[in-house]
Amino acid sequence: MRVLLIFSLFVVGERVRAHSDFLRFYSSRDCRGQSRLLQGHLDRHRNLNKIIENNEIRSVRLTGVWLLYQLKNYNEYIGMVYVVHGNNITKNLPSDFPTKLSSIRRVRRSSLPMLTLYERDDYAGKELTVSDNRIQLHELPHGKANSLIMTGDMPWTIVTKDHGKTNSACVYPDVTFDPDTDGQVKNLGFYPNTESMGLSGSVVAVIAGCTE
Known part of the structure; x- marks a missing residue:
């Protein structure tokens, strides 16, 4: 393989x-x-x-x-x-x-925290960029994502489903870089699969912020 x-x-x-x-x-x-x-x-x-x-x-x-x-x-x-x-x-x-x-x-960026979801592992396939809660991912095939990239300093709650079982985890940006002359730091988070998020299955919903 x-x-x-x-x-x-x-x-x-x-x-x-x-x-x-x-x-x-x-x-x-x-x-x-x-x-x-x-x-x-x-x-x-x-x-x-x-x-x-x-x-x-x-x-x-x-x-x-x-x-x-x-x-x-x-x-x-x-x-x-x-x-x-x-x-x-x-x-x-x-x-x-x-x-x-x-x-x-x-990868699209803005002054607001954003989450770009990808259809398959390793940022492959179709994409969906969101800046707020999504309890369903209709825009992606089968309503599922398997990898994501975060921009901004806000954490997100990621909800997955694996063989009918629902799980969730809080993910944070893990990389910073300074793209501006004004010294503003940009935060990024790279998650090439759900295992890297501490989860299994596929992403079926995302929630801005974390309660954990």
């Missing part, structure tokens, strides 16, 4: 003027070669073969939180994902990560 590896990277970049999230990827290491900028509404692509020759991406420059997938449609099958975030950083992709990427998307 193929093992899916997750590479989660935190890099503190140099201070620059605050600006919106962006990602420019390059076909060669050290930000050289053919490049393409993703910014604004162009913050996700299901099939990179349509915009860059041979899908070859070996380095990136970015601000924000981005997910780089080995396969198209955000890993429509089991594949690797590279999670990278920071402020105006440049980074070569790891040597053991495929150079041929097939899809990419940005």
Whole structure:
């Protein structure tokens, strides 16, 4: 059985003027070669073969939180994902990560705490971003999620169901980085599966805040 590896990277970049999230990827290491900028509404692509020759991406420059997938449609099958975030950083992709990427998307952020839920493990499949309680996840297939990314400093209560049994746990952001020149710290939490949340089964509801 193929093992899916997750590479989660935190890099503190140099201070620059605050600006919106962006990602420019390059076909060669050290930000050289053919490049393409993703910014604004162009913050996700299901099939990179349509915009860059041979899908070859070996380095990136970015601000924000981005997910780089080995396969198209955000890993429509089991594949690797590279999670990278920071402020105006440049980074070569790891040597053991495929150079041929097939899809990419940005994790949305705002001044409010947010939770982005993903259909499958390792941030794969369809996504749903929420900022308040959701007792049902109708927007996702079968109303279930299996991984999530938090932005903001608020904890969330995660409710799962496993073979008819309901469980819940409080999850917190576990990573911080400073993307702004005003010194405002941004908090993030990465949970690639329900086991990383201390739960089992699939997520069926989320509640802002915790009572535990």
